[in-house]
Amino acid sequence: AHRAMPHRLYTLVFPMDKARHRVLLGMKKRGFGCGKLNGFGGKVEPAETIEQGAIRELAEESGLLAAAVDKCGLLLFYFEDNPVAMEVHVYQTHGCGGAAVETEEMRPEWFAVDNMPFDQMWADDRYWWPFVLSGDKFVGRFWLKADQVTITRSELVRVDGL
Ligand code: 6OG
Secondary structure, X not given: OOOOOOEEEEEEXXXXXXXXXXXXXXXXXXXXXXXXXXXXXXXXXXXXXXXXXXXXXXXXXXXXXXXXOEEEEEEEXXXXXXXXEEEEEEEEEEOOEOOOOOOOOEEEEEEEOOOOOHHHOOOOHHHHHXXXXXXXXXXXXXXXXXXXXXXXXXXXXXXXXO
């Protein structure tokens, strides 16, 4: 019998400056993805929409206040040691209020959008980041080994809407 794999919902937000030349990344200081640079996000809570969760996690982890976030893509991650798939909703936002501050979870740093530190990011990011820059919506699926580095299979397509 075919059984659907359970998914858990996450958000991932990339805040850009007004001109969209630079993006704020955070060095994750603890927990999942520790030691990697990434956008800001986390688990969506039951009582909130995915976009509310994205805005909340951005504020909690970076200090930046976004009035709204723009959907970029949908990523599904299958780790060989995790029976629950990660369903990650990717957003960008620009011209946020507030100021980036270091938190217990993240150390923030600005990078040029066309010179990303992919060697310090998750291995999949280099494949879909060009879609974020071009504005093309995307859906990607990546299968990773438990080492959190090795991609054993991947699919990535542009989609008309999300
Ligand atoms: P917390 O455990 O911090 O939520 N995340 C990934 N981000 C990228 N760029 N690539 C991946 O490749 C990722 N896997 C997970 C989603 C985890 C945060 O990490 C993101 C969430 O923002 C495998 O609550």
